[in-house]
Amino acid sequence: MNFPILSAIIFIPLIGSLFIFITRGSQKNIEKNSKYVAIFTSLANLFLSLFLWYSFDVSTSDFQFVEKKIWIDGFVNYQVGIDGISILFILLTTFITPICIVSGINSIKFKIKEFLIAILIMETLMIGVFCSLDLLVFYLFFEGGLIPMFLIIGIWGGPKRVYSAFKFFLFTLLGSVLMLIAIISIYWITGTTDVIKLLDIRIAQEYQHLLWLAFFSSFAVKLPMWPFHTWLPDAHVEAPTAGSVILAAILLKMAGYGFMRFSLGLFPLASDYFTPLIFTLSVIAIIYTSLIALMQDDMKKLIAYSSVAHMGFVTVGIFSITKQGLEGSIIQMISHGLISAGLFLSVGVLYDRYHSRMISSYGGLINIMPKYAVVFMIFTLGALGLPGTSGFVGEFLVLIGIFQKNIIVGILASLGIILAATYMLWLYGRVIFGKIINSDIKKMEDLNKPEIYIMISLAFLIMLFGIYPEPLLNTINVTISNLIENYQINLNYHLTKIIN
Amino acid sequence: MQTLIFILPELFLSLVIMSLLMIGVFIKKSFKLVNLLTILSLIFAIILVINQPSEVNIIFSQSYIIDRLSIFMKVLTLLFCMFVLLLSKDYIKSNGIDKIEYPILILSATLGMILMISSYDLILFYLGLELQSLSLYILASFMRENERSTEAGLKYFVLSALASGLLLYGCSLIYGFTGSTNFEIISINLTESNTGAIFGIVFVIVALAFKISAVPFHMWTPDVYEGSPTSVTSFFALVPKIAAISVFIRFMYSPFINLIDQWQAIIIFLSIASMVLGAVSAIGQNNIKRLMAYSTIGHMGYALAGLATGTQGGVHSTISYLTIYLVMNLGAFGCIFMMKRENIFYENISDLSGLSKNHPTLAFSFLIILFSLAGIPPLAGFFAKFYIFMSVIEVKMYVLATIGLLTTVISAFYYLRIIKVIYFDKPKKPFDKNYDWGLKGSLILSSLLILTYFIYPSILTKVVSLITIY
Numbered sequence: 001m002n003f004p005i006l007s008a009i010i011f012i013p014l015i016g017s018l019f020i021f022i023t024r025g026s027q028k029n030i031e032k033n034s035k036y037v038a039i040f041t042s043l044a045n046l047f048l049s050l051f052l053w054y055s056f057d058v059s060t061s062d063f064q065f066v067e068k069k070i071w072i073d074g075f076v077n078y079q080v081g082i083d084g085i086s087i088l089f090i091l092l093t094t095f096i097t098p099i100c101i102v103s104g105i106n107s108i109k110f111k112i113k114e115f116l117i118a119i120l121i122m123e124t125l126m127i128g129v130f131c132s133l134d135l136l137v138f139y140l141f142f143e144g145g146l147i148p149m150f151l152i153i154g155i156w157g158g159p160k161r162v163y164s165a166f167k168f169f170l171f172t173l174l175g176s177v178l179m180l181i182a183i184i185s186i187y188w189i190t191g192t193t194d195v196i197k198l199l200d201i202r203i204a205q206e207y208q209h210l211l212w213l214a215f216f217s218s219f220a221v222k223l224p225m226w227p228f229h230t231w232l233p234d235a236h237v238e239a240p241t242a243g244s245v246i247l248a249a250i251l252l253k254m255a256g257y258g259f260m261r262f263s264l265g266l267f268p269l270a271s272d273y274f275t276p277l278i279f280t281l282s283v284i285a286i287i288y289t290s291l292i293a294l295m296q297d298d299m300k301k302l303i304a305y306s307s308v309a310h311m312g313f314v315t316v317g318i319f320s321i322t323k324q325g326l327e328g329s330i331i332q333m334i335s336h337g338l339i340s341a342g343l344f345l346s347v348g349v350l351y352d353r354y355h356s357r358m359i360s361s362y363g364g365l366i367n368i369m370p371k372y373a374v375v376f377m378i379f380t381l382g383a384l385g386l387p388g389t390s391g392f393v394g395e396f397l398v399l400i401g402i403f404q405k406n407i408i409v410g411i412l413a414s415l416g417i418i419l420a421a422t423y424m425l426w427l428y429g430r431v432i433f434g435k436i437i438n439s440d441i442k443k444m445e446d447l448n449k450p451e452i453y454i455m456i457s458l459a460f461l462i463m464l465f466g467i468y469p470e471p472l473l474n475t476i477n478v479t480i481s482n483l484i485e486n487y488q489i490n491l492n493y494h495l496t497k498i499i500n
Numbered sequence: 501m502q503t504l505i506f507i508l509p510e511l512f513l514s515l516v517i518m519s520l521l522m523i524g525v526f527i528k529k530s531f532k533l534v535n536l537l538t539i540l541s542l543i544f545a546i547i548l549v550i551n552q553p554s555e556v557n558i559i560f561s562q563s564y565i566i567d568r569l570s571i572f573m574k575v576l577t578l579l580f581c582m583f584v585l586l587l588s589k590d591y592i593k594s595n596g597i598d599k600i601e602y603p604i605l606i607l608s609a610t611l612g613m614i615l616m617i618s619s620y621d622l623i624l625f626y627l628g629l630e631l632q633s634l635s636l637y638i639l640a641s642f643m644r645e646n647e648r649s650t651e652a653g654l655k656y657f658v659l660s661a662l663a664s665g666l667l668l669y670g671c672s673l674i675y676g677f678t679g680s681t682n683f684e685i686i687s688i689n690l691t692e693s694n695t696g697a698i699f700g701i702v703f704v705i706v707a708l709a710f711k712i713s714a715v716p717f718h719m720w721t722p723d724v725y726e727g728s729p730t731s732v733t734s735f736f737a738l739v740p741k742i743a744a745i746s747v748f749i750r751f752m753y754s755p756f757i758n759l760i761d762q763w764q765a766i767i768i769f770l771s772i773a774s775m776v777l778g779a780v781s782a783i784g785q786n787n788i789k790r791l792m793a794y795s796t797i798g799h800m801g802y803a804l805a806g807l808a809t810g811t812q813g814g815v816h817s818t819i820s821y822l823t824i825y826l827v828m829n830l831g832a833f834g835c836i837f838m839m840k841r842e843n844i845f846y847e848n849i850s851d852l853s854g855l856s857k858n859h860p861t862l863a864f865s866f867l868i869i870l871f872s873l874a875g876i877p878p879l880a881g882f883f884a885k886f887y888i889f890m891s892v893i894e895v896k897m898y899v900l901a902t903i904g905l906l907t908t909v910i911s912a913f914y915y916l917r918i919i920k921v922i923y924f925d926k927p928k929k930p931f932d933k934n935y936d937w938g939l940k941g942s943l944i945l946s947s948l949l950i951l952t953y954f955i956y957p958s959i960l961t962k963v964v965s966l967i968t969i970y
Binding site: 070071072073075114136139140143144146147150151154155161162165166169170173174177178180181184185187188 | 860876877889890893894901908909913916923924957958
């Protein structure tokens with residue numbers, strides 16, 4: 001197939017944002033047109049990516065739809081391509097973006113045009129991260145996301161938005177510059193930044209540990225892992241709903257994807273060496289942030305901390321280097337993408353109506369907003385990993401994986417599921433059930449049409465993948481087997497070399 | 501007579517300067533005319549320079565060199581000199597400094613820089629430098645009635661004279677220990693054992709560091725930038741830097757190349773100190789011109805990092821960095837020139853408050869330029885830093901690379917602070933909207949270049965990679 005479908009998926013949102021940028025006319029017209037353009041572009045991209053999934057060959061672990069163009073002379077080629085892992089994240093991105101756009105149109109009151117431009121540019125950059133097969137191109141997309149996200153938090157965010165936006169930007173930038181050094185070093189060590197070639201080149205062992213740490217610094221901040229997570233609660237709480245959704249659903253997944261693709265793929269020796277570090281940090285993240293989440297009285301903060309805990313499962317799964325563990329991590333990331341999006345949207349619904357994120361402001365909502373109570377329940381149950389939701393599949397597979405590798409870590413991680421059940425159910429109980437204490441909330445309306453659409457679509461997918469995860473597992477199956485195989489071969493090669 | 505063809509641009513510029521002086525004296529109120537003629541003659545000079553033969557020619561008994569480096573740098577100098585004049589027309593008029601001397605002094609400073617860029621002999625180099633400096637002293641204090649401007653001019657004069665003195669001392673040491681003022685002969689006679697000449701090199705480096713305002717010889721920069729009229733500040737921030745970097749490259753890689761082990765450590769120190777101080781000191785600034793001064797110091801630190809590598813690739817990265825830096829700063833000063841309410845120009849960052857509400861397009865260009873200055877991909881500023889760190893890591897200077905990249909994080913903070921004021925703060929009274937086309941055009945050009953550079957980055961690297969140091 002000659003049509004550059006991947007580049008099309010990457011750059012269609014950018015073209016859409018250009019169209020929005022050049023719309024002129026009366027304020028009302030601009031807003032109307034930009035809304036149409038944004039929804040149309042993002043939906044078109046969703047269908048295109050579904051088509052991509054349809055034409056994706058699941059029986060091979062090679063990169064597919066590879067496009068290559070000379071970009072910076074002699075240094076770097078623009079190269080994109082996908083395998084079983086990336087395609088799921090692309091789908092997640094193209095699915096979440098229209099939801100963000102609809103939610104943004106529904107709740108953002110000013111500068112809607114600029115907001116839509118930022119979201120669409122964000123989509124381009126996020127898809128780019130998951131497609132790029134060149135380290136520098138990856139870095140470009142990875143870092144470029146800072147600009148629109150900084151603006152989304154800073155312009156449309158809550159009262160402490162400036163502080164949060166700065167914290168988000170500087171934390172992430174600090175982590176990433178070290179990765180840039182590593183990328184340039186890799187270029188000078190191996191002579192290329194082409195990921196396909198690099199996966200076959202064995203980077204000499206004396207470099208591996210430092211390079212791994214440099215990549216780790218970037219991914220650990222982005223994921224975020226304990227103790228680099230402090231920007232996340234601030235950013236989540238202050239970001240507008242759509243911003244929180246993008247952050248939780250997709251931005252955090254970039255790091256998980258990075259760990260899988262680069263840390264495992266390029267530095268198997270160092271990954272093996274640092275596995276205890278990852279396990280320790282992840283277990284601390286799971287238990288410690290779950291406990292913190294218990295004590296929050298701000299709903300968004302609670303969900304933000306729960307994200308850190310859930311991401312802990314992802315890293316545990318990835319570094320268990322078992323088939324179940326890795327598959328579980330991917331499903332956990334996809335499902336957390338859907339569930340956290342749902343949860344943040346649910347909080348956003350309340351915030352739009354009553355302008356408070358405090359749990360204590362609400363109570364007894366089931367009497368006023370029954371439809372809301374139902375969808376919020378589905379998301380809550382998904383977050384605590386109830387069988388029948390996608391959250392269960394992910395966590396269960398991760399636990400199977402980690403029990404094969406390290407029982408203690410497995411037991412400690414399992415505690416996280418209990419804690420998740422505690423804080424999520426407690427949150428749900430306090431908000432939805434009980435007596436209506438605050439009489440102001442009686443005037444609140446139930447979900448409106450756009451909200452129902454986006455909530456139902458999210459809830460549907462959460463349950464679908466909970467009952468029938470086969471389409472996801474089928475897509476990643478061969479890729480994961482191949483990844484583990486390569487990892488083992490490379491690791492053994494290095495280990496025998498050290499012994500000799 | 502044959503050799504005169506090689507200095508056509510220089511001859512042309514000197515003739516223009518003299519005839520413009522005549523026009524200015526004999527025709528009353530001729531600022532507009534002189535300004536226009538200056539811009540036109542700059543364009544013509546660019547054409548003359550481009551048409552020079554690109555192979556190496558050393559003329560006038562081995563004292564004047566025309567090669568790709570000098571041609572490239574001369575084009576940059578003339579081009580950005582022209583842009584600065586276009587940018588500042590409105591400012592000059594509003595502030596009553598629309599005198600004929602202004603464009604003429606700018607032209608003579610430019611002529612001095614062009615001589616510096618091409619010089620292949622210490623004496624000729626010094627003459628060019630002094631022509632440039634003397635014009636710049638007057639320009640800095642051009643707003644005669646303004647105390648700050650006068651102070652800036654005086655301060656610049658005193659410190660610059662000191663630097664010139666050091667330079668002369670260094671030159672005489674080098675002459676004494678190598679027996680010539682010619683770069684080629686110096687290069688041959690400079691050896692590790694020639695301690696006296698090494699002293700000379702240090703003095704020369706100090707003077708050059710002063711010219712590009714590298715730490716610890718940066719003290720004059722913030723005061724002069726803040727005190728001078730903004731039109732002159734924009735000139736200071738752009739054009740003399742080209743000549744200074746160019747001369748830096750020429751000195752280090754032509755006469756001093758044999759002593760690379762001696763000067764490399766000095767340049768690394770200058771580079772790290774500039775990057776760190778530029779990043780840290782800019783944080784507390786409220787005046788945007790002062791902030792730009794510290795930002796310039798930081799940027800010169802990165803440019804020096806490329807030089808410190810001692811490789812051809814390092815020089816190329818410095819030249820690329822310089823080019824992108826110029827485009828970015830052109831845009832930044834374009835934005836500063838637009839901070840005008842009812843014909844009064846404002847200089848505080850807080851005056852930009854809520855710019856995005858009143859002037860969305862201007863705010864957007866400022867946003868692009870600031871993120872680019874901070875070095876965030878995919879804007880041009882990122883590529884500039886990328887080239888530098890590519891060459892730095894190539895020679896395994898990991899410490900320099902790490903410190904450099906960490907300072908980009910620190911410096912990102914103060915650029916973000918301006919963006920915060922523009923985008924997140926409450927709007928103030930709008931600025932005037934009557935920009936002239938020169939200002940508007942330069943700003944649009946600069947933001948477009950920065951924004952679209954990533955599509956085809958080879959365009960600059962291809963040109964730069966042709967440059968070889970002779």
